[in-house]
Amino acid sequence: MRSVTAEEVIRDYLDALLEGNRRRAFAVVDRARGEGLDHRAIYLEVFQPALHEVGRLWQENRISVADEHLATAITQAAMARLYDDLFAHGAGGGPVLVAACVDSERHEVGLRMICDLLELEGWDTYFLGATTPLESLVSMVEARAPQAVALSASITPHLPRVRVTISALRERLGERTPLILAGGRAFLDDPELAARVGADLTARDAMEAADLLRERFPR
């Protein structure tokens, strides 16, 4: 049973982020865990909306780029802390996902969330993170033979590189090409865009991505 609402937790968590206070942010997460919010709720109902709000505050010139980076770094650290007990729960041995941000893309939190959510369900995920070079991504996919690959782009200048990456994967792997999911902020305004860059699927956020992949590859 939850005795706190996600809204209350978001407010406290956001305050901690804007203060740049990592210790306080961790304490908010620990308290929420103690009061019944599970991983999924903390990711989707606290981290995700809090970071969206941080981005909005930056756009409105109410916080600086440095504040925004600090908030992101704190959230990544908070996710890493949760990841430890995630490993204690997740059994592994399920479908495999390789997730990467191509080239100069640095917005990696969304992909990381997808990986962690699927790990909770027993998937084995390989999160390559920001700025992964194309050639090494293709080799990794070839070696790991995952069921799915997830690529993300936060801004439209990164889209051509997503397209080139997908066509390189298809060219190298042919019929062995895994299901390719492309998402991120750059895809949100245009539902046809993912298909246009050669992806099989797209999703609006980490939860939808994880749900779609789970449907495609039931355990």
Place this chain on the structure above:
Amino acid sequence: MAPLAAAERATAFLLEEKEALAREITRRLYADMPELLERYGERGRAKCLQDMRYNLEHLAPAVELERPEMFGAYVRWLDGLLRAHGVATAEVVRTLELMEEVLDERLPADEAQAVRECVRAGLAVVREGGEGG
């Protein structure tokens, strides 16, 4: 398909010539609106040049993927961001007009056409935006 090829050539030009194009658009903007230098100083001019680079980087995928509305969405976002920093929409409008002018001069007709559609989608957003233009 011929129009696709023009879009691809235009995209390559935008990215290869980004620096020279950004400098030329900035030069014309400051020649046009000398008050900008008084208002924002040299630091403002450097920021403006950086913004011109970003504008071209965002124009390129819209041209390549033939998605004018993609550049329109970027301009809407940019205008919101700049207004929060006290920059008037009229400056954004002028910037885009100069972008169209400079690219029109330098590109063959078919490529200029592909680019113009995207720049105009951006212009439509800020012209309808209230401040006129």
